[in-house]
Amino acid sequence: MSSEQTLIGIPVSVLDLSPILAGGTPSDSFQNTVDLAQQAERWGYRRYWLAEHHNMPAIASSATSVLIGHVAEHTSTIRVGSGGIMLPNHAPLVIAEQFGTLETLFPGRIDLGLGRAPGTDQRTAYALRRHHKQDAQDFPEQLEELRSYFDPSRTSESMKVRAYPGEGLDVPIWLLGSSGFSAELAAREGLPFAFASHFSPNNTLPALEVYRNYFEPSDILEKPYAMVGVNIIAADTDEEAQWLATSLQQQFLNLIRNRLGPLQPPVESMEGRWTEYEKVALQQQLGGSIIGSPETVKDKLKKFLEETKADELIVASQIFDHKARLHSYEILSEIMNA
Known part of the structure; x- marks a missing residue:
């Protein structure tokens, strides 16, 4: 068994909301998150990403950067990152420092996935930001500022911070999205793109088409790289x-x-x-x-991959037990x- 297995020829990763x-x-x-991350590493999953949500009593990963460090500390080789950090909730400098710290502690293992949604309701967004001036429309400027902290050549010599x-x-x-906005931005910047098909399936193919059609090669990527999120719940029987x-x-x-x-917990019928x-x-x-048995899941995955032509899958599995x-x-x- 190799250290990094693939599903039907492509890498597979984990998206955990730490329910x-x-x-x-x-x-x-x-x-449970640490246990799953350790097993995912042993089973050969490529990444283990955690999502930023706030004021949601079913999700424990609100302090996403802290939890990423905890998971990375208790694993050895799997990449650990954010799926994603909701950048409008934060000063880009803070995120640069946090992920600079994580990369320093766990070199070569940290991913920074970025979203432009608040990951919460408007009242909580205000509690996080203290004002309404900064919103998703500022995301391209925030992204550029963040990238300049990692690479000062992207900005002028007069930058003092x-x-x-x-x-x-x-x-x-990585840029994350559930519509075409981030797909187009990721394409224009030559960045990898992750699409949230697990809760926005109808927008999946249009967004991926935008990303691939408008992609411009960069120092980071020569060609598009799309990771697609999908809910998978597998069990011994359908x-x-x-x-x-x-x-x-x-x-x-x-x-x-x-x-x-x-x-x-699950119920007999909805x-x-x-x-x-x-x-x-x-x-x-x-x-x-x-959703289904191993045979059902394999068949549906093949169809999913044929439709999306995903370069990588990231799998969410909200299961109670x-x-x-x-x-x-x-x-x-x-x-x-197999």
């Missing part, structure tokens, strides 16, 4: 996988209803729990999910090695 479970605590979530640590370090920057998937469905249903809470309108709305967001979550990723690793 807080009903009846559990953030401490439990962090233990510098990032220590950070300056001169090679921290790979029936068990569908049952496990009701935790994810309940979570999104609660988001629609603005009734936030921890990740709930019928009677959602209205027809809500069912359709969830299908719009979760319709790209791959930690052992079942581990088993889902283990099944994927077995498909990877």
